Amino acid sequence: MLQLFSVTRGVSLLAATAMLALPVAAQSSKTPKYSNEFLNIGVGARALGMGKVQVSLTNDATSGYWNPAGLVNQTHKYDGVLMHSELFSGVVKNDYAAFSMPLDQQSAIGVSVMRLGVDNIADTRNLINEYGYVDYSKIEYFSVADYALLLSYARKLSSVEGLSVGANAKIIYRNIGKFANGYGFGIDAGVQYNRNGWNLGLMARDITTTFTQWTINADEYRKGANSAVAIGNDAIPTNSSEITLPRLVLGVGRRFELPKQFSALVAADLETTTDGKRNTLISSKAVSADPSAGLELGYRNLVFLRGGVGNFQKIQDFAVSSTGTYNSSWKGQYSLGAGVAISGLRVDLALSRLAIEKLGSSSQSNSLIVSLGYGFK
Secondary structure (H helix, E strand, C coil): CHHHCCCCCCCHHHHHHCCCCHHHHHHHHHCCCCHHHHHCCCCHHHHHHHHCCCCCCCCCCCCHHHHHHHHCCCCCCCCEEEEEEECCCEEEEEEEEEEEEEEECEEEEEEEEEEEEEEEEEEEECCCCCCCEECCCCCEEEEHHHHEEEEEEEEECCCCEEEEEEEEEEEEEECCCEEEEEEEEEEEEEEEEEEEEEEEEEEEEECEEEEEEEECHHHHHHCCCCCCHHCCCCCCCCEEEECCCCCHHHEEEEEEEECCEEEEEEEEEEEEEEECCCCCCCCCCCCCEEEEEEEEEECCCEEEEEEEEEEEEEEEEEEEECCEEEEEEEEEEEEEEEEEEEEEEEEEEEEEEEEEECCCCCCCCEEEEEEEEECCC
């Protein structure tokens, strides 16, 4: 989905064809880097406002995403969450819904649905008719979107007080208009331990590796008067598969009670990937690790202010230094958030700043995330 971020409304087929490079890459590697990366953007404005440090803290319906072991720790019998965010000036839409409930005093279940997509992409292959004239009625529109369904189960372990385990079964559907679609399946597993104000968590995503099978509609590539120009010298992709390697997230958190009914929640996560060298603070050919940290200040458990930082990347400047080389510096993804919780209703907002700079500019891309949560007995 990284290619989607450069898409603008009304793109020509040349831009749309570039997005199809994802299935093409899958032909050359069974384990491409950043496979199913849309599943790692994060959900819930509370979590995103804290820099996504949730593995040890999560205890509501979003636990199905962050760490299913947290489902047994939710404070309400039934809990639901809705979230909507827009990236890159509204080009990319990110939507999420989740619901969770207990089965008994020791176990709980949850279901989560996610969609990340770009809509209304113009297919202009037939814009010029057989007489050489522009015919706008021939423009068709399509969407590029990724979907995920997570079915979660969690259980408390009576042998150790405060210890719970959980797992996800996830089904993935990825669609690129009429051109291609992919189906995938994978398993996640998590552990959470809460004792004496300390919160510890471990989440293993794609623990069995996640398999995605791509099906290519080659006929759609060949349609249209300008298809030869759009495809160029690139070969038409063929059916292929890709494997998403495991990702481990270790988290720790601590809650502090402050004077005058204030409280502070401090947490940190260390996310480790196994698909090769990435642009992270800790990077090697075998694994790469990215630390993040977050803070939540609360008043009477009603009003909250949040902040977080993570996703550190080395960004190369486009200005040439005196030595004739390009300068580079480490930049992170910073976030701020606020929330209100009244009678089971939770309204959260987050503003996240991506560590991605525009060409020749120091400005960065901001995204606003809104989520609603409601818990009831």
